[in-house]
Amino acid sequence: MTRIICVIGNKGGTGKTTLSHMLCQGLGLLGHRAACVLTDTSREPLSPNGRRYITADARNSDALAKVVEKLRSLDDWIGVIDGAGNRTEQDRQLYALADIVLLPFRESHEDLRTVIHDLDLFPRAYAVPTQWPNNAWQREAADRNVAQMMGAYRDRILHPVIALSATKLLLHKQLPEQCPTPLSNTCRAIARQLLEILEIESPSRPDELKISPLPADEMPLRLAH
Ligand SMILES: Nc1ncnc2c1ncn2[C@@H]1O[C@H](COP(=O)(O)OP(=O)(O)OP(=O)(O)O)[C@@H](O)[C@H]1O
Numbered sequence: 001m002t003r004i005i006c007v008i009g010n011k012g013g014t015g016k017t018t019l020s021h022m023l024c025q026g027l028g029l030l031g032h033r034a035a036c037v038l039t040d041t042s043r044e045p046l047s048p049n050g051r052r053y054i055t056a057d058a059r060n061s062d063a064l065a066k067v068v069e070k071l072r073s074l075d076d077w078i079g080v081i082d083g084a085g086n087r088t089e090q091d092r093q094l095y096a097l098a099d100i101v102l103l104p105f106r107e108s109h110e111d112l113r114t115v116i117h118d119l120d121l122f123p124r125a126y127a128v129p130t131q132w133p134n135n136a137w138q139r140e141a142a143d144r145n146v147a148q149m150m151g152a153y154r155d156r157i158l159h160p161v162i163a164l165s166a167t168k169l170l171l172h173k174q175l176p177e178q179c180p181t182p183l184s185n186t187c188r189a190i191a192r193q194l195l196e197i198l199e200i201e202s203p204s205r206p207d208e209l210k211i212s213p214l215p216a217d218e219m220p221l222r223l224a225h
């Protein structure tokens with residue numbers, strides 16, 4: 001069965017496109033067939049060369065309907081639809097067709113307020129902290145803000161995606177031949193979270209056998225308790 005994941009949210013620049021591509025790359029590295037679907041009319045399609053997933057251009061509603069229909073007709077694909085900021089009406093449409101909805105947000109209070117609004121608007125959606133600080137002190141402050149402002153939504157917040165400058169490689173038109181290992185590992189970790197939620201097992205692949213399952217404290221908050 002094909003699953004559709006939509007990455008949306010009212011605020012621009014939260015990391016929707018980056019998260020969509022990281023998720024697809026991670027799914028591909030774990031042996032799943034994934035398609036990253038562009039809907040943002042102000043962006044150009046990216047070449048699928050070198051990626052572990054295909055890219056699809058659905059920048060108008062007819063193309064989107066066709067891509068979704070095609071994906072739904074295939075077996076065991078995962079389609080990740082990348083939304084665009086400030087498009088509440090389109091977000092509602094994507095929410096309606098998605099099996100899972102992700103709302104990336106950064107650590108600013110403005111992002112937190114916006115994602116809380118979106119979590120109320122889209123009751124099935126999960127919030128994903130993105131560009132999360134690596135520095136221990138900043139990380140603690142960011143986690144504390146989330147706990148204070150978003151405590152009521154705790155079971156809908158996934159494990160944070162750290163700030164990693166190599167993520168910008170995924171948004172290059174052409175992916176370099178070799179992806180840095182930290183980027184691949186982060187992509188796999190995100191994909192594993194989503195596979196857990198979707199209750200999909202990964203096919204065993206020789207290069208994956210060495211990787212053990214996510215430890216409990218690395219699980220999304222939703223799954224950890
Ligand atoms: N995990 C990350 N680590 C470091 N930088 C990141 C990460 N995620 C996103 N960024 C950076 O943040 C900026 C915005 O990211 P992105 O384009 O993915 O956001 P977006 O939500 O798709 O924006 P828009 O609303 O314009 O579509 C980019 O410069 C991107 O490289």
Ligand SMILES: [Mg+2]
Nearest residue numbers: 016017040084
């Ligand atoms: Mg984008």
